[in-house]
Amino acid sequence: MKLKISIFICVIFASLNSSYSIADTIRLNSGRTITSNKTWTKNGRVYCFLDGVSVSFDLKDVAYVKKSNPTKFTKNGFKFDIWKSGIDIYEILTIARNNNIPLHRDGLISTNKNFNPKVCRKYANSATKYYYNTKLLGQYCKVELFLTPKSKLLHSLSIRWNNTGSKDKLELEKEVKNIIMKKYGGPKKLSTEVFGKTYHWSPKPHINIESSFSASGGVLLYKDTKIQRIGEQEKAIKKNQIKAQYQKSDISKF
Incomplete structure (x- = not known):
């Protein structure tokens, strides 16, 4: 039963995320991946917003930047x-x-x-x-x-x-x-x-x-x-993330 529920949750996430992708992606040479609503390049550095704050990386440390089409x-x-x-x-x-x-x-x-x-x-x-x-x-x-x-x-x-x-x-x-x-x-x-x-x-x-x-x-x-439909998708993703969390912690109780 646990396996079936886990697979069901993964399918929900996959179907929702496949139809929704807005954020830009920064891939660093270290292997770290960063997603942000907005990225830009200036004076040899790649900038992005994380948690409402502007951060930057040296261009030589960035493998690539994949931009969405806002x-x-x-x-x-x-x-x-x-x-x-x-x-x-x-x-x-x-x-x-x-x-x-x-x-x-x-x-x-x-x-x-x-x-x-x-x-x-x-x-x-x-x-x-x-x-x-x-x-x-x-x-x-x-x-x-x-x-x-x-x-x-x-x-x-x-x-x-x-x-x-x-x-x-x-x-x-x-x-x-x-x-x-x-x-x-x-x-x-x-x-x-x-x-x-x-x-x-x-x-x-x-x-x-x-x-x-x-x-x-x-x-x-x-x-x-x-x-508005994008917003509804985002709400659904968040709802299912919360659902996955409580199912993971509570499933063993049944």
Whole structure:
């Protein structure tokens, strides 16, 4: 029975990992292999991010670097302002720094109005949600970035307007709808609920845009289902790793 369960777990890992491979691989002459979301070469050294920290190796100590193709994840994705679905956390941090965006890890409350690496960079390998406050269409709002759990790719983005007056809310709802319609045409679907209604657009098979307004405010949501599926695969891998650990320790008890 133990052998059958072990084989079953290995098959699960193999099937999941064969369909998912994003990280770059550095192979050292010593035989050590390192995987990282991002690698680059500069001044005779190979750099990568490990646990949110930049480390480097002398080029003469590196056998080869096998790079994934991250651009394939940003092709045909959604785009809002300076953000594109499929970019990873290190691209997000670079964009935030270059544009002085006060990016924060979700859960941290700060009054920063400028980029501060202390509230975002050290969480690069752990956080899956970031936000910043800004002003859009004359109203204060919160922009939220949602990332896959392991590869930290941007899969969804929301703009949330709260505490708008009833008149401002109606004007904002109309303005947002008209802007999206001008770019993507009429909504494909309208769903009405007790507290409001939601307009749905699907400019591409894997891109969904939703505009939802209620008495409490409004939300504009962009989703890239192709990247979301990568996140689901990563969750499945982690779940099965945890399962393998407790089965290994507990199987002898039965």
